[in-house]
Amino acid sequence: MLRASLRYLLRHPWQLALSLLGVALGVAVVVAVDLANQSAGQAFNLSAQSLTGRTTHQVLGGPQGIPESWYVELRTRHGVRQAAPVIEGEARLAGQPGRSLRLLGVDPLAEGQFRESFGGLAGEQPLIRLMSQPDQLALLDADLAELGLAPGDRIRLELAGREHDLNVAAALRPERELDARGLRDVAVMDIGAAQELLGRAGWLDRVDLMLESEAQVEQLRGLLPADAQLLEAEARNAALQQMTRAFQLNLTAFSLLALMVGAFLIFNTMTFSVVQRRQLLGLLRAVGVTRGQIFGLVIFEALLIGLLGTLAGIALGLAISHVLLDLVGRTINDLYFMLSISELALSPWSLAKGLLLGVGMTLVAALSPALEATGTPPRAALSRAVLEQGVRARLPWLAGAGLILVSLGVGLLALVGGLVPAFAGLFLMILGWALVVPLAMCWLVRLLAPLLGRLAGLPGRMAARGVEAGLSRTSIAAAALMVAVSAVVGVGTMVDSFRATFSQWLDATLRADVYVSVPGNGALLPEAVEALIETDGVAYWSTARYGRVGSGEQRHRLRVFHLPATAEDAFRFRSGDPEAAWSAFRDGDAVFVTEPFAYHQQLQVGDTLLLATPEGERPFQVAAVVYDYSTSEGAVMMSRETYDRLWDDPIVNSVGLYGPPGTDADALVQRLRQRTGDMQPLRYRSNLELRRLSLQVFDQTFTITQVLRMLAMLVAVVGVLSALMALALERAREYAVMRATGFTPGQIQGLIVGQNALVGGIAGLLALPLGLALSAALILVINQRSFGWTMQVQVSAEVLLQAGALALLAAVLAGLYPAWRMSRTSPALALREDAA
């Protein structure tokens, strides 16, 4: 019996190959995304472990950091010795645009037992050089090898816009293999050199502590500067990693979508194989094979396909995970924090998950066809017509169940909070709508039949009837195609909407003609600021200061703006009365918060927000919630006037310069450059350029979404190919009869292609409402909950047409081979073959 089953599979190699490919692609996407996510997580953990070491707590300051004198007092006056100062920064490898190093400035003599990960040092008196010379650094052995460097060599790094020729004083040789991976792309310097190169003289970014008792923690708390926080190192790492969670969850959901399409394929293949072998199955029952055995047979076949497809999928997933990993890493770096993901985390669990999902999905998909097979009565050679009648009778029930699922999904999306229920709702919607497809198709075909008859005569009517007659198979193919196309529409519309919203926001926000900053977000020198604002042709100017500020156990992004009154409309209020808000912002202790911030912190206009200032923790009133798409973490915005009242911090990170109307930005940049001369390396960006660069980053961020969308599409095309091709092949005998009765090969070809086009067109049509519903769910619910952004839904005709064309094209392509084969086979042979 098993042999019969194998022979059957092998006799239909196309069908077998395509369903294998379908499962493989679905599993591949899931495995690849999971591996990429795991790798990102592991890279973060390794680097956090290596760089946190035995640190239990960290002291973090306000926007400027922590004054180094506080640290000195901590040791010399208070006798706290398990304390290590840290300066952090980012350096780019000159000549290698894509590659950044995480710069860590430490005091080797204070490091003690903090980070054993640094391991042995190889080099000529490395310790002495690191401390006494201003241009020394240590790099991981493996990184040096990769760069073709050894201790004693020079390395060119770009720091804060200036290139430096630094000396590799030592190679870091961690004892533990894990540390060797956690320290990838980390450059260790002495804290003095790091301060100098990053322009941070006098300040520390944080102080790491090893505190053993609650009493020590309390002692430290009592010694903190007013605007500093004492945070647990682990909690801080966890909070950092938490930031990427929504992003990674979104990726996983998209990958499951691909797998879902794959499951449809299996369902299709198995149903088809059962239907095709009804005679054989009836015969088997007649000779005494039990229902259980028939069930086992179908499940066995599914298992075989599922297992083979899954194994191939895992291999394929490993191959494409490298590409995904790169994209995930880039997105995390663009949106969240610096992370070097240099290797794939090959976790057995990821692979096992892929295996379980792949095989499990296959089995679930094969369940219904297997049950159907057991329903075959002995000796039955039911005519197809009877079978199809049975199927048709079930359509309303199916559709009813589908509609219930859809409403359940919508209910989940609308009424239950959180991301996971939202995704579950999304999947229910898709599944439910897929169940509605057969009935909808039935009606549509009936509706279209007269029209097609008028357009294409007999073959047109035949194509329509053929679709209806083979509903048990055509509907599944259409459903698979519909799911895939709707995903394409949904994700495409979501990205389009986001981009349009982002772009409009940029237009509103970027008001200055030229923006000037220091590469690496360093501080502008006061004389440079003065020179800039005094340049000819500058009518107004604004300044911005970026930093972080403590609030309880959290650290918020703080943006401090000095704004000319004319630039006020750069802020668009989501809530808050503009007039009152602006006056509170300028004169009172009020702040604006960005929309994602308000969402994450659950703040509304009129609420107060506690921020750690040099005068201690103070309440700030939220005067407005403003639209902002620059960070999903959200930010607090404060006026320079308020900031200067509380902080003794003259630093400016960026200056916006406004010329009179009709200013030529390029000419203004020229004058600015001349005016500032060699004071400081500065980055000048015209309004247009900044806008272009921002959109570029945006597009880069969404590359991964697009890639996943393409993969889902690929799975769908494979599915449709498989389903429709099988259908056409199955009808070989029918076509042979038609040939024998005088149809020309051309007419047969037209019939097959026409039938497929009809299925494709209907699938495309049915995909549109679901696609739009998906995009609405993605934009209004999932993105909102993941990132806190409001977006305007923007439906572009392009995306819709593209999806329709995709559906048609896939379907027509699927018809080409059977059409070609049919037209080539002699009718007599086809008739005999089928009878055999």
Next chain:
Amino acid sequence: MKRWVALPLVMLVLVAGWWLWPSPPGSPDASGQTQSVTRFLSGEEAAEGYARITGPEALEFPRDHGAHPGYRHEWWYITGQLETAQGRHFGYQITFFRFNLDPDAPERTSDWGTNQVWMAHLGLTDTDGGRFHHRERFSRGGDIGLAGAAVDPFRVWLDDWRLDGAAGPDIMPLRLQAADDGLALDLHLDALKPLVLQGEAGYSQKGPDPGNASRYFSYTRLATDGELILDGERFRVSGLSWMDREWGSSVLSEGQTGWNWFSLQLDDQTEIMYYILRLDDGAIAPRSKGLFVAADGSSQVLQTQDVELEETRHWDSPLGDARYPVAWRLRIPSRDLQLEIEAVLDDQELRTGFRYWEGAVRIRGARDGEPVAGGGYAELTGYAE
């Protein structure tokens, strides 16, 4: 006091291993580091770029109580004998070391950028408890202020270990505060005798080359009282201390294996400093010498030929590879002086990366037929490894 020079430098490289963890044996860096240390210590060419001491020079106070950053090394070194009212005996040692690691270091804008590194050792011998405790600290010097030495008023510090004195040329009295993990000293010290210049008016020549020398002076008798805490127990103590000041840039010569150094305070109000440099072949280097300080504070240099030193008992380190002398007979025939010197506790070995023995000793003997007694410190290096 040649004794310290190799020790701290080796220690410093070991601290590199401490922070930067030991490298796998046989890796090129391990040998590279050792080589560079050897070169660093080997006298002449390595001392290039540093300020040099080439002959006697007038000392100027309070300036010379402060740091001399242009020289390669410098220390403020105090040892002492303490007793509670009930007669419980403790020996203590604290040393602040300063090193210039890189004479060619450029000027820096960051206060952290410096070529100055500081190390401090704290040792406490609990004679009656039969235990020896020691602690060690490192820090960078420079303007950041984590460690350093200054005058007007006088102070030397590393983290919260500190030695404070008065403003002006006379820094006395001093207050020493050092606490670390179950161990704390808070002592007041006042000079019973003025400082004495060692060698030739403070010029202490260590080798045949006149530049192979250090600047060296001592307070040989400091009245001491205060408080010490050991394992949570607080003791009121008083006694006598000794302070050495020394700086220079090169000292070692070829072929030395180690040194034995003594500071002895006798109850006839005299003090003796004496060291021998042991050579590879077991002989004593001719530049070994000492100083005798009379009750009135006047002093005389002791040459090798003036002193007979005989080891009378030995002790094996529990690690098994070092055998230290722990009792001696010292005779100065010209002064009709014979002393039996014995460690108050045999095990006063610092088993850190660089192993050496530094500990309190008690003294019994006779001068001119009259009995004398006292206490002091001995330092023994080059026995292990």
